Amino acid sequence: MVRRYCAHNRLNRLGTLTYRGAGCHDPFQLRRDVAQFFRTLRDLLGGQAFAYVWVPEWHTTDHGQHVHFAVGRFIARRSIERAWGHGFVHIKLLGHLPSGSTPRDEARVAARYLSKYVHKAFDARRVPGLHRYEVAQGFQPERVRLSGRSVEDVMAQAAEAMGAEPVEVWTSDEAIGWEGPPAVWAMWS
Structure with missing residues (x-):
């Protein structure tokens, strides 16, 4: 945040x-x-x-x-x-x-x-x-919702919205024993 x-x-x-x-x-x-x-x-x-x-x-x-x-x-x-x-x-x-x-x-x-x-x-x-x-109150950015047919599609939209590729990406596929729904986390510098 x-x-x-x-x-x-x-x-x-x-x-x-x-x-x-x-x-x-x-x-x-x-x-x-x-x-x-x-x-x-x-x-x-x-x-x-x-x-x-x-x-x-x-x-x-x-x-x-x-x-x-x-x-x-x-x-x-x-x-x-x-x-x-x-x-x-x-x-x-x-x-x-x-x-x-x-x-x-x-x-x-x-x-x-x-x-x-x-x-x-x-x-x-x-x-x-x-x-x-x-x-400060009143300056919070608006939430941006993205949707697509694949993780790659949504990540491409996110990169375009952020103006750059993420510097780090994590997916639940990397977590041994992950039991929740598929998840992706990304960070931009």
Whole structure:
């Protein structure tokens, strides 16, 4: 979901929000602070809603949590600092991609980066019921349904819709002892 949301909304700028001092160890407080951050940022940018995604991460040290986020437009660092107010900020446009790369290609890099944090295990620090990521409401991509007479037909349609061949494909035929209906999973970079 994070990958699709980032690519759909061309979220090609990555940022980090870090607390000063002892940090934040309360996952509920972190979520309140981040919600307020995006409300304040929206106000500072003229009140217009914009797409974003954010993912919390625990520091490897005892500094608590910080937040990684992606947006799809230029936002001045001073605006981010003003909206955050809890410590340090970092933001960068994803560059250094091959010549001819598009904002969608950049967004896919952001999506891969954020997805690794979504998949990180929070172990004992994870609070059941809290989402591992959050997105701005109203920017979800529409579901695309494909149908065809064969797996190959549907995969060709998917590759055309995605603008590229998948980088990885798994089929239930590969799973020894698979007892469910035939299944295919594909991933695009």
